[in-house]
Amino acid sequence: MLKSLLIANRGEIACRIIRTAREMGIRTVAVYSDADANALHVRQADDAVHIGPSPVRESYLVGDKIIAAARQTGAEAIHPGYGFLSENADFAQSVKDAGLIWVGPNPASIRAMGLKDAAKERMIAAGVPVTPGYLGEDQRPDHLKAEADKIGYPVLIKAVAGGGGKGMRRVDAAEDFADMLQSCQREAASSFGDDRVLIEKYILSPRHIEVQVFGDSHGNVVHLFERDCSLQRRHQKVIEEAPAPGMDADTREAICAAAVRAAQAVDYVGAGTIEFIADASEGLRADRIWFMEMNTRLQVEHPVTEEITGQDLVEWQLRVASGEPLPCAQDELEINGWAMEARLYAEDPAKGFLPSIGRLEAFDLGDEARIDTGVEQGADISPFYDPMIAKVIAWGEDREEARETLADALSDAIVWPVRSNAGFLVEALEHHAFASGEVDTGLIAREGDALMPNAKPSEEALADAAAALIGDVPMAGFRLNAAPRTLGTFLLDGAPVTIDRADPEAGSQPTENLLIAEDGQTWQLAHWRAAGGAGGATGDGAILAPMPGRVISVDVAAGDTVTKGQKLLTLEAMKMEHGLTAPFDGTVAELNASSGAQVQVDALLARIEKIDG
Template sequence: MLESVLIANRGEIACRIIRTAERLGLRTIAVYSEADADALFVKMADEAYLIGPASARESYLRIDRIIEVAKQSRAASIHPGYGFLSERAEFAEACAQNGIAFIGPPASAISAMGLKDAAKALVQKAGVPVVPGYHGTRQEVDFLRGAADEVGYPVLIKAVAGGGGKGMKRVETPADFDAALESAQREAQNAFGDPRVLIEKYILSPRHIEIQIFADGHGNVVHLFERDCSLQRRHQKVIEEAPAPGMTPEMRAIMGKAAVEAARAVGYVGAGTVEFIADGREGLHPDRFYFMEMNTRLQVEHPVTEAITGLDLVELQFRVASGERLPFAQDDLVIKGHAVEARLYAEDPEKEFLPSTGKLWALDFPESENIRIDTGVQTGDEVTPFYDPMIAKVIAHAPTREEALAALAHALGETLVAGPKTNVTFLKKLCEADGFKAGRFDTGFIDRNLNMLGAVPQETDPEAVRLGALRLVEAFIDTENYRSLMRHDSSSSPWEHHDAFQLSGARRQGLPVEVDGERTDVILEWSRSGQDQGNVDLAAFWGSGVSRALDHDMSADMENFVLTDDGVIVLRNGRQTRVSLYDPFNVDLEHLNAGNSVKAPMHGKLVAVFVTPGERVEKGQRLAIVEAMKMEHALLAPMDGEVAEIAAEPGAQVAEGARLIVLKTEE
């Protein structure tokens, strides 16, 4: 067994690798960027080294710096996790040149399978069907546009070196092709250092099914069955499960054999995944699946495979890298039950899943024998705009698919997270959706059911606002005075209380607050009740209703209220409502009177601006691109008008709500 490992990654996968490495007795070495100085994985590792600024290109993608740290720390091996450098052949080669074991396949296998076009050509020669499209080397815009026309719309533009949905764009019409191509190339360059793309026919009613393979250095190759990853959003997986619903033994055998032969063809060693797209219009059939790509690394969704096989894939990676043989043959492997994984992201489903950043004021997961939590953050950590927005993976394992989905839904319902907006309630509704539970789904299921899943703008919850205001009174406004009232302390002078004292009737006063950043007023009312009028009731009026203080110490109800430094987050019906005291002196002068401004929808990087001052624009026209958490978001003109000002330069980091472009309209 290897003596030590440097984890060239971050977040939950770094934590997950460290746990197995420690169990096996390996010394663990972390590398981290300035943004991750206080991260959980840094604290968990035996040693940790700073490798650069927050930008991945200046830290986690710096091969030279990581190799330097590996030599400095005398690391016997490097585990790349997934993403970043995990599928970079030059990284595997650099490890080999410096006598460091790379926990992954040889550089030759990464080169052969790491580029989608080359991989498709390789498996096509072996008789594996591939999706129709252009998989060549030419990259001229006119040529690629012509290839798309020949394939027929809709098409997919896919980064040659891509993965995880980065650099992938679905294009419905020729008019949308150029903008989609430009965006895909830019995402591919930023994420993988390679802007090249290929063009594929978009398969209708597609099911995304992948085969987990494992190979040792002695010629043994097996598959560990399949995973269904069809529940996707923006080509990124949301919920994965194993085995795939509707999979027949015949089709499993055929797909498994194809995956194993693909691995043998490139002399593969270690963990890998062969991904297929299946035409699911009439169920799964052995003659209706196509090779998409091979991921030459561990996958995010590997826990579901671990659950149904009882194996630790990271341990197997370490053992294979140490020269050991696989401890089993294909016939030794059996499927045990069903497993489902949900990816908990810091994003706002009600605002088109925009990334959400900020401090995690509360984070708590349920404990259960059939629930596994993989996370890289804890209460008090910051979710930054620099990396993937994943907070955790929640995995359920049960004897049947029905039981696994029910267990996952229950676990998501018991998960407490406050701070950045998250998709936790969205995930729960997905698990409970009739079509998904019945196995009637494909990669377009989420997009077709956004309303049912609550992924559309929602009205502010009035009860949450009122309860938040009541909690503010106790926590921030003359707390001792409030408590004395609730203790029925009638001995003190009424003039000493800040309770809107008046000689008759209920005592009322307005409380200026901000609700999710919007200014409003809640009316507070103090009144006496009981036979001797000795009890004091506090009520809050907002909207058309009224709420009353629940007890003498609302802070005891932490499942509903989470205090922040300037207010309270109310958790109700799976939604977060942030209520804070309004500060009239805290005025954002930069954005004052900026009604015609196009603002940054989240913290991120302004990567492109497509207009200039004085230019006329039309409503809906694309003005700029902001990148956050590895994804691009287009900013569109909210009205017809003229560009009056460009307030930020491309390449600048921008805060949520920052003014980027100012428009003026004709009066």
């Protein structure tokens, strides 16, 4: 068994690996950038090495620095976690060449499955069904469009080297293909250094089903059943569960057997996931489920598999990397109960899910569910990394119990002043379609505003909070039919609000401000005087940078006439593209943005003036 392990990652997954390694008696080494000097994973590890500045390309993506850190600390092995260098075959080979143990599949297996087009060709040869589409080498835009026309719209353009929901565009009509192709290629080049794409038929009632597979160096390959990751927003997973709703025994046997064949086709060793797309228009059927891709690493959603099988997949990884056979044979694995996982992000649903950065002055996720996180109260959410701050995982005897437990845990979440998607997750969990198991990947896009959490707390919660702020006490002679009594004007997250109360109750000691937590949302209520009165607001037409980032395109010029909703420019921040649009019809009175420029949060990028009349 390994004696020491360097974790080439950060945040939640680094803490997750450290937890299992400690239980196994394995010494752990963390690596960290400038931004992560005080991070939780750094403090939890037995040793830690600084590897460079905050940007990932100068720290977590520099393989030589990570290998040097392993040598410096005497680590025997490197675990890549997920993301960063986890599916980089060249880095895996460099680790092995340095005489270290790579906790992952062989570099040849990573290469075989790393490019989506080559992987599909290999799957076809192995008898694994694949989605109809174009996998060719000819990347000329006119040829790609001709192939898309031949397949029939809608189609999905996907980066050959893509992953994590990036480098993907749905195209519904031929006239939209050129713009979508250009956008997809640009994001692919930025994220993966490779702008090649493939084209697939877009399934109109899609379910995203994936199978956890595991192989060892002794030729054994098993599956640990399926997960359903269909609830997605812009191709990124939101809530995952295991097993998949509506999966019968025959279909499960067929899809899991196909996943094992896929892993065997590349002599797979370690943890991997075979992802399938299912046409669920007539329910889950074995003849309507197709291979999409293989992720040659541990998945973000691996905890739901752990919860229903009782297995620790990180322990499996470390044992397999040590040369041991798989801990269990296929007939020793079974499904017990149901599990769901929600990805809690530092993002603001009210602002188009833009990432939210800053200090977590209040952060409490309770103890109703399993919490996998890499932050704690007082930590800073940095603009340099993915904004996921925690995974909340619930188990139940059946799906309904798991769903209710997860919804309750998220409802009680306190995250402030950083915004989170907890309220959105609660709405999604309680939506009738999700509750009944009628989920496909388009649910969130279809429902839109129906899944948005309330902008303000309930009147009851506001009144209770206001009473607590002023130390309110019951009035003598109170009557149930008494007229509402104004408690005063307060500031709710800096905005004035007048609060009435018809049912006064005993309050607490007076305080300057307090937090209101309701249905996954957190607000701060303060005395009007505590914040010095009402705050100012941004003038109409001012286009401000919602976060630090880089301007990657400017679509208008000063003096141009624009219409409401027209794209003005595109900002790249936190690995995503964000289009900024005109708030109303008008003219571009001021333009301060230029392509390639780095901008800070709230920088004035443009100003739109309304057209008279």
